[in-house]
Amino acid sequence: MRTALRTAAHDPAPGxxxxxxxxxxxxxxxxxxxxxxxxxxxxxxxxxCAGLPQRPAxxxxxxxxxxxxxxxxxLLAEAGxxxxxxxxxxxxxSGSALRARLALIxxxxxxxxxxxxxxxxxATGHQLMRALRxxxxxxxxxxxxxxxxxxxxxxxVLLGLAAHANVELRLYNPFPAGxxxxxxRAGGLLGDFQRLNRRMHNKLFVADGRIAIVGGRNLADxxxxxxxxxxxxxxxxxxxxxxxxxxNGHFDRFWNSGFAVPxxxxxxxxxxxxxxxxxxxxxxxxATAPRPLPxxxxxxYGVPLATPxxxxxxxxxxxxxxxxxxxxxxxxxxxxxxxxDRLPVAGLLGGARSHVVVVSPYFLPSEAGLERIRQARExxxxxxxxxxxxxxxxxxxxxxxxxxxxxxxxxxxxxxFELSSQRLRREPSLGRxxxxxxxxxxxxxxxxxxxxxxxxxxxxxxxxxxxxxxLALAVHSAALTREVLAMLVPERGxxxxxxxxxxxxxxxxxxxxxxxxxxxxxxxxxxxxxxxLQLWLLSLLVPDDLL
Numbered sequence: 001m002r003t004a005l006r007t008a009a010h011d012p013a014p015g016x017x018x019x020x021x022x023x024x025x026x027x028x029x030x031x032x033x034x035x036x037x038x039x040x041x042x043x044x045x046x047x048x049c050a051g052l053p054q055r056p057a058x059x060x061x062x063x064x065x066x067x068x069x070x071x072x073x074x075l076l077a078e079a080g081x082x083x084x085x086x087x088x089x090x091x092x093x094s095g096s097a098l099r100a101r102l103a104l105i106x107x108x109x110x111x112x113x114x115x116x117x118x119x120x121x122x123a124t125g126h127q128l129m130r131a132l133r134x135x136x137x138x139x140x141x142x143x144x145x146x147x148x149x150x151x152x153x154x155x156x157v158l159l160g161l162a163a164h165a166n167v168e169l170r171l172y173n174p175f176p177a178g179x180x181x182x183x184x185r186a187g188g189l190l191g192d193f194q195r196l197n198r199r200m201h202n203k204l205f206v207a208d209g210r211i212a213i214v215g216g217r218n219l220a221d222x223x224x225x226x227x228x229x230x231x232x233x234x235x236x237x238x239x240x241x242x243x244x245x246x247x248n249g250h251f252d253r254f255w256n257s258g259f260a261v262p263x264x265x266x267x268x269x270x271x272x273x274x275x276x277x278x279x280x281x282x283x284x285x286x287a288t289a290p291r292p293l294p295x296x297x298x299x300x301y302g303v304p305l306a307t308p309x310x311x312x313x314x315x316x317x318x319x320x321x322x323x324x325x326x327x328x329x330x331x332x333x334x335x336x337x338x339x340x341d342r343l344p345v346a347g348l349l350g351g352a353r354s355h356v357v358v359v360s361p362y363f364l365p366s367e368a369g370l371e372r373i374r375q376a377r378e379x380x381x382x383x384x385x386x387x388x389x390x391x392x393x394x395x396x397x398x399x400x401x402x403x404x405x406x407x408x409x410x411x412x413x414x415x416x417f418e419l420s421s422q423r424l425r426r427e428p429s430l431g432r433x434x435x436x437x438x439x440x441x442x443x444x445x446x447x448x449x450x451x452x453x454x455x456x457x458x459x460x461x462x463x464x465x466x467x468x469x470x471l472a473l474a475v476h477s478a479a480l481t482r483e484v485l486a487m488l489v490p491e492r493g494x495x496x497x498x499x500x501x502x503x504x505x506x507x508x509x510x511x512x513x514x515x516x517x518x519x520x521x522x523x524x525x526x527x528x529x530x531x532x533l534q535l536w537l538l539s540l541l542v543p544d545d546l547l
Contacts, residue, residue: 120220160280
């Protein structure tokens with residue numbers, strides 16, 4: 001009996017057990033959740049407290065220039081680019097842009113230097129990385145500088161590429177923790193926002209110090225029309241001769257700066273160099289054939305296109321011209337802004353005599369920029385702007401902020417054009433290339449008086465002006481400026497609506513030109529109302545300076 005009483009006193013009755021156990025389980029789950037939250041908080045605090053990782057002491061590294069009898073040197077001579085001069089060729093089509101990069105990698109003999117904001121862990125990124133590995137195996141030195149913002153989950157691939165002889169890979173302004181954790185990166189960003197908010201947005205590709213590619217393209221599927229979800233309309237410029245060597249010198253400044261840290265100093269996956277190389281082969285081996293590049297059309301919007309199978313062919317001859325290089329210093333990452341107007345657009349706009357055309361996916365002029373535009377209009381300078389529509393933009397908060405300036409721009413006489421994915425599909429060659437994906441603008445271009453072409457990585461927004469480092473090239477050539485403008489001139493339609501003032505001068509309409517007449521919309525083509533409300537609420541929290 002006593003045994004039974006003792007058991008009853010310590011063990012609940014069967015009916016009561018069903019009431020007590022869920023409460024105990026709930027308490028265990030709460031304790032586990034509390035421990036997890038505590039661990040996450042501690043990790044975030046540690047990530048936020050860590051500063052810029054210490055870069056190992058290394059001697060300064062300089063770019064290499066191939067001799068006159070090297071393959072790329074001979075190609076320039078055959079293309080009519082004499083020593084001491086610069087030659088240029090536009091790369092509007094995504095297929096030509098990718099083939100040019102692969103051809104340069106294949107023909108380089110001494111060195112390949114690449115600076116990029118984004119290197120995709122996708123089919124295009126893998127294709128380029130494997131080509132770089134093969135070039136390194138031939139003895140070509142490869143220096144690859146990648147901004148660290150979009151490298152989450154790519155640690156093994158990057159370590160694998162860096163494990164090959166003749167390959168050096170550095171990450172710019174790296175996060176102190178969270179190589180493969182978005183959560184830890186968020187903690188690092190919160191703890192060191194002033195530094196980590198500043199990114200290297202430059203895009204530069206140089207082979208043998210002889211030929212360079214400058215433009216807006218990142219190295220990922222969406223920038224070469226290979227994405228099933230969204231693709232970008234972009235632009236690159238092949239640059240050969242003297243200007244390529246100058247660009248390469250600016251690359252050296254970034255490469256040797258304290259913000260460029262070798263991947264090996266930031267991550268260790270526990271594998272030997274041999275196993276890292278083997279892992280790289282497995283990770284970058286295509287499981288299926290990558291989406292084919294879109295075929296090159298004979299014409300775009302009625303403009304004939306010269307698209308040789310090899311974009312490096314010396315014929316037709318390259319355009320000879322003088323050019324000015326504009327490069328932010330790595331000091332900008334430390335918050336040291338250069339004096340005066342940094343972007344050349346400001347100075348070029350001030351010197352325009354007849355007209356200016358601006359192509360910018362993220363168009364958000366400052367008050368000073370708006371004043372310069374007003375002054376240009378008062379001098380009689382025609383100004384046209386092509387940017388993304390709110391409905392199709394991949395940065396809709398920028399489009400919302402731009403929308404607040406739209407009426408003032410129109411009232412000053414600026415012509416505004418907004419890219420529409422739906423209208424892009426009406427152009428046969430672009431429609432085939434896009435398929436069911438969203439088409440967006442990503443090219444960054446300026447045209448001044450049919451005499452100067454501006455191309456590079458810069459957007460006309462506060463982030464490019466004050467936060468990120470950028471690269472721009474001003475090419476002074478009427479022939480080249482007219483050639484590129486003919487491909488992208490907003491008035492010809494390029495899948496865009498023109499935003500116009502109505503007769504009252506206070507309201508707007510969206511007009512698109514078709515062969516069978518104009519399409520007029522009384523309201524902005526936009527996302528559903530609930531998405532617009534969400535964007536509006538977010539825009540109240542995010543200041544323009546962060547866009």
